[in-house]
Amino acid sequence: MIQSMTGFGKSVLQLPNKKITIEIKSLNSKNLDLNTRIPSLYREKELTIRQLISKSLGRGKVDFSLYLEITGEETSSQVNNVVVKEYMNQLRELSPYFEGGDQEVELAKMAVRMPDALTTTREELDESEYNVIEDEIKRALAAINEYRLDEGKVLEHDFLKRIDNINALLEKVIAIDPKRVEQVRERLLKAVKELKEEHDPNRFEQELIYYIEKYDITEEKVRLKNHLDYFKETLASADSNGKKLGFICQEIGREINTIGSKSNYAAMQQLVVQMKDELEKIKEQMLNVL
Template sequence: MIQSMTGYGKHVLQLPSKKITIELKSLNSKNLDLNARIPQSYREKELELRKKIAAVLLRGKVDFSLNLEITGQDTTVEVNAGVVKKYMSQLREIASGDETKLLEMALRMPDTLKTDKDDIDPEEYRAIETALEEALKAISAFRTEEGKVLEVDFNQRLSSLESLLESVKVMDQERLETIRERLEKAVADLKVELDENRFEQELIYYLEKYDITEEKVRLANHLDYFRTTMNSADSNGKKLGFISQEIGREINTIGSKANYAPMQQLVVQMKDELEKIKEQMLNVL
């Protein structure tokens, strides 16, 4: 089973006097790159929340936001009038406009609200932890669904590579015979006396340099290993990346040894399929 690094998860929690919204968005990245937006009152819990997210998401460029909206009558939050007035004064210097609009702009600025409550309510924080767990479940489910789409595409590409490899195997004997005939004709055109036994030995040695038996076997094994790894219990994006590199190495070697235009055309098609796998591989967890 593979998972995508692309995902989205959201959970909204309604408390007696607050509405708490937790959002998680993720894109592909080599490692975990976590960007957190948390209210000042919960900054002391940021490290703990980051650890919970990292334990589940593992890799990806992740945006985490925790938003608090006061919905009840009782609130310790007050407008920081001095800060708001300062913002409005500066805005008037930049551009003239309706006072109401200036006020709306000023209230969106940092530190326009202040609170006297410094201690975090334990019950409220437990509720936030629960909401985060639900959001993590949602984004994990999203990643799994995206991973299924990638898996279908990978299986199609692997089947195409296996089909092309079969074509290479069928063509291989014809290729060697064509190379042999070409060499014999080139020597015959020289019109020189040759020791037939020595010539045959040199010809066999030369053809062995173009033998791709090992490459064909290794490539087939790598394709099987890719599929086995893809169907394992965990998503192994990095491991699949390493396997795809080995697949590319065998394809390149077959291409360099081919010395036969029809087979090199097959190699170009194999490279094209592998390149598409590598592009999708960037998004696998």
């Protein structure tokens, strides 16, 4: 069962005094390209989170975001009373108009905007809380993997349809091959007759056999059929192996190109063009397979 590298997973965790939102999205990439956005409180766990994502998703351009929203009454920031009062004293000295009543309110507003007016106490990471968050990350990873599987089913259906199309075109190539050989024979015989020179029939037949053998596509037809069957077997395997399928596509393309170069027959070359078109559509989608 193949998987797409495109996916999205989201999970929301409500803790007593905070809300955790986890979002993971991925696109296709040759390797794992992971970008993380994590609040400073959980930054020490970034390596653990990266390893968790890498093990679960394998490949792709992955964006991981962990959003923290404080919902309780507690806050890690406090007013530094000593500093604010000193700022207010200095502001009063600047102008005699900042005295009494509303002026004190304005002074306070100005003072709290000054540097060091607020102090922030660094919150220590609670391991038990992180364990709950890690479980939620695993749920988000399960969601994105489910998304990838659904996308993979769509890709698999498309691949099978196009492989069957190439198989059908190959059967047509096999059917018209004898006619192609006969046409080559007739064309060469006609060319010799137009020379109006006598020739040795046995010698001509030997040369004709040699010429036709150079354009024989029996091996290419057999190999192409085997590659198409192998592609379908790999597609049905338990693992999602986009790179292996990509290599098989290269072999399929090589056999199709050889048939096209050897055919020397318009009707067969038209079938080859159609096979190439189907294969290119497979290759385009193959970039998105895990």
